[in-house]
Every structure is written in C-alpha cells, then in structure tokens.
Amino acid sequence: MTTSERQSAAPPAATAPAEGIVPDTKDWTWVLERPCPDCGLDSGAVARTAVPGLIRANAEAWAAVLAGDEAELRRRPAPDTWSDLEYACHVRDVFRLFRFRLDLMLDQDGPDFPNWDQDATAVAERYGEQEPKTVAADLTEAAQVLADAFERVEGAQWLRTGNRSDGARFTVESFSRYLVHDPGHHLYDVTGERA
Ligand SMILES: [Zn+2]
Numbered sequence: 001m002t003t004s005e006r007q008s009a010a011p012p013a014a015t016a017p018a019e020g021i022v023p024d025t026k027d028w029t030w031v032l033e034r035p036c037p038d039c040g041l042d043s044g045a046v047a048r049t050a051v052p053g054l055i056r057a058n059a060e061a062w063a064a065v066l067a068g069d070e071a072e073l074r075r076r077p078a079p080d081t082w083s084d085l086e087y088a089c090h091v092r093d094v095f096r097l098f099r100f101r102l103d104l105m106l107d108q109d110g111p112d113f114p115n116w117d118q119d120a121t122a123v124a125e126r127y128g129e130q131e132p133k134t135v136a137a138d139l140t141e142a143a144q145v146l147a148d149a150f151e152r153v154e155g156a157q158w159l160r161t162g163n164r165s166d167g168a169r170f171t172v173e174s175f176s177r178y179l180v181h182d183p184g185h186h187l188y189d190v191t192g193e194r195a
Pocket residue numbers: 036037038039040041181184185
C-alpha cells in the first residue's frame with residue numbers, strides 16, 4: 001500500500017532518530033498474485049470465507065507474543081527495525097484501519113480511501129512506549145470487530161469497490177484477501193514462522 005502502508009517496516013525511530021531509515025514505496029498488491037517469498041502466505045488463494053478465521057487466529061498469535069518478556073518486547077533488533085511491541089501496535093491499527101475501509105466500501109459507492117501514514121502514526125502514538133497487555137487486549141478486540149464485520153458481508157456486497165490514493169482498486173473480496181497478508185507477514189517478522 002505505497003509509502004503509507006508498506007509492510008516491511010523501516011520505521012522512523014522515535015528513540016534513535018533518522019538512523020538508516022530508507023523509505024519503502026513498494027506496492028504490496030502483488031501479494032494477491034503470488035505467494036509472499038518471505039512469510040509464505042498465498043493471499044490470492046485464500047477463500048473469502050476463511051478470512052474471519054485467519055484474522056482471529058492471527059490475533060491469538062499476537063496475544064501469545066505480547067505475553068512474553070516485556071524487555072524483549074520493547075527491544076528493537078536494529079535501530080531501523082520495529083520492536084515486537086511496535087509491530088503489534090501497527091497490526092492493531094491495521095485491523096482498525098481495515099474495518100474503517102470496509103465500512104467505507106459498504107456505505108459509499110466506490111469511495112477513495114483517506115491516506116494513512118503508518119510511520120507518522122507510530123511516532124505520534126508512541127508505539128514503543130505502549131503497555132503490552134493493553135495492546136494485546138486492543139488488538140484482540142480490533143481483530144474480533146473486523147472478523148465479525150467480514151462475516152456479515154454477503155452477496156453483491158463482495159463486489160463493492162474502494163480506491164487507494166495510488167490508484168489501486170479493490171473489491172470487498174480482494175480487499176479481504178489482501179488484508180490477511182499484513183498481520184501475518186508481521187507475525188513472521190516477529191516469530192520467524194512462515195504461513
Ligand atoms: Zn509476506
């Protein structure tokens with residue numbers, strides 16, 4: 001999703017400013033066309049009916065990660081790589097963002113998605129200083145709300161569309177498959193376990 005929603009985060013460091021940060025402007029919509037060589041998920045092959053279950057399973061895995069040692073959760077492996085806690089905050093916000101975008105597509109005809117700058121959000125919201133237990137609870141709730149919302153989608157609603165500012169056009173169906181990659185990819189970033 002362009003600069004605002006890239007998935008291999010090289011975040012601006014709140015604690016180590018301007019160190020080795022290279023903006024990543026990749027368009028991640030290719031994940032709908034072939035398996036991700038990193039995390040292994042073949043998003044394009046995911047059945048739309050499987051999406052709610054994948055969202056819930058992903059949230060459970062994040063909750064397990066967030067129950068780990070707090071100092072480890074807050075540690076950045078490198079100055080320009082998010083800590084596990086920062087990744088979790090990002091995934092929580094992705095779940096919220098996707099719920100918002102899903103609602104837009106269901107409520108409006110062919111809406112343009114407002115931009116979201118994930119790196120500015122990470123700094124503004126002080127991801128690295130958040131409380132792991134709170135993040136786990138909020139991530140779980142955001143995932144639940146999103147999964148429930150997808151379970152309510154039916155019939156022609158799957159064909160409704162929405163547009164990203166870079167010109168990428170989604171249907172609710174392609175959006176549902178697209179969205180499962182980001183949280184899964186970041187789980188792989190953190191655990192090293194492929195889909
Ligand atoms: Zn991936």
